[in-house]
Amino acid sequence: xxxxxxxxxxxxxxxxxxxxxxxxxxxxxxNVWPATQSxxxxxxxxxxxxxxxxxxxxxxRGRKEYALxxxxxxxxxxxxxxTRPQRNTRSDVLLRVFFLGVLRPEQARDYLSSLIExxxxxxxxxxxxxxxxxxxxxxxxxxxxxxxxxxxxFNAMRREWAEWAAEQIK
Amino acid sequence: xxxxxxxxxxxxxxxxxxxxxxxxxxxxxxNVWPATQSxxxxxxxxxxxxxxxxxxxxxxRGRKEYALxxxxxxxxxxxxxxTRPQRNTRSDVLLRVFFLGVLRPEQARDYLSSLIExxxxxxxxxxxxxxxxxxxxxxxxxxxxxxxxxxxxFNAMRREWAEWAAEQIK
DNA sequence: GTTAGCATGTAACAAGTTACATGATTAG
DNA sequence: CTAATCATGTAACTTGTTACATGCTAAC
Numbered sequence: 001x002x003x004x005x006x007x008x009x010x011x012x013x014x015x016x017x018x019x020x021x022x023x024x025x026x027x028x029x030x031n032v033w034p035a036t037q038s039x040x041x042x043x044x045x046x047x048x049x050x051x052x053x054x055x056x057x058x059x060x061r062g063r064k065e066y067a068l069x070x071x072x073x074x075x076x077x078x079x080x081x082x083t084r085p086q087r088n089t090r091s092d093v094l095l096r097v098f099f100l101g102v103l104r105p106e107q108a109r110d111y112l113s114s115l116i117e118x119x120x121x122x123x124x125x126x127x128x129x130x131x132x133x134x135x136x137x138x139x140x141x142x143x144x145x146x147x148x149x150x151x152x153x154f155n156a157m158r159r160e161w162a163e164w165a166a167e168q169i170k
Numbered sequence: 171x172x173x174x175x176x177x178x179x180x181x182x183x184x185x186x187x188x189x190x191x192x193x194x195x196x197x198x199x200x201n202v203w204p205a206t207q208s209x210x211x212x213x214x215x216x217x218x219x220x221x222x223x224x225x226x227x228x229x230x231r232g233r234k235e236y237a238l239x240x241x242x243x244x245x246x247x248x249x250x251x252x253t254r255p256q257r258n259t260r261s262d263v264l265l266r267v268f269f270l271g272v273l274r275p276e277q278a279r280d281y282l283s284s285l286i287e288x289x290x291x292x293x294x295x296x297x298x299x300x301x302x303x304x305x306x307x308x309x310x311x312x313x314x315x316x317x318x319x320x321x322x323x324f325n326a327m328r329r330e331w332a333e334w335a336a337e338q339i340k
Numbered sequence: 341g342t343t344a345g346c347a348t349g350t351a352a353c354a355a356g357t358t359a360c361a362t363g364a365t366t367a368g
Numbered sequence: 369c370t371a372a373t374c375a376t377g378t379a380a381c382t383t384g385t386t387a388c389a390t391g392c393t394a395a396c
Contacts, residue, residue: 001355003355034356035356036356036357038356038358038359060364060365061365062363062364
């Protein structure tokens, strides 16, 4: 149930509406925890119901601005310090690798080539993102930068692995 | 809907019962595409219903052995060659990184330390697994080895990243 | 005979996706 | 005035998890 905690986390930075949060999920959080509009609004209603967040302002077009409550902050800290992440690795990319044997070798190598390309593009996209942001010294910046670095290293690793793997298939 | 394709893929190696497949999911496929007993049996029934697999034998204790049909093999190849994997990266581990700013620096570093430990353990577990298997030249071995190499590189990358990240938090 | 492991099935629930539905406000 | 964007909500469906339920067979 991490969507809940993603929302609490974002609201710990500043109050925001469902729509604001949706935009954040579409941009900075998209690579880490994608969420849909319907999911976000539903979860916000639940969070408000259980008192972890509260409506602090109402604007035009029915806009509701939510803010974290003390209970919400406690829950966020609890999640960060007391619960262990589970490496739930479900990987579409890797699952296919197991079954490349049903293809002809050149088809299998095509698949790995597409992974190389995908990794390269992912790398470059993140590079551009890193360059386009002017990083401050605030929490969001420091930790956003760290997450981005992960993405860069991940894509570089995957690219090198796929190149190595293509050589293994004779 | 990759569970479907995972099952088709495993059945492309050899016919198997739900129970056999469950064991495979618990061991070799656990790191890549975990699946529960209930999911597997439900999906096998559906696959048999749509003609992608078929019951080839019945054994003691109601055991049903399934095999891939021609349609099933076609579907498997189609999945491998015509559909692109989506890097659906939903990562519990990384999501937390975004919000480490709500913790005290030493708590944040504790979290990164636990990631270092987790990565190290993951690496060693895979090393042991690699050593315990006697790799043949068959498809399963070649591609299983490639997937395992991914796991090794991934854990090494994550460990180095977490070490670097811990230094960034002052 | 009794325990471990083989073997399947289903129900209830939680989480995530897609699509539908509605309407207000602002900028050009 | 009209199109883009802001803004929320809900229904139907799919996928995944947890728990319950049942019974057979082989080995000791």
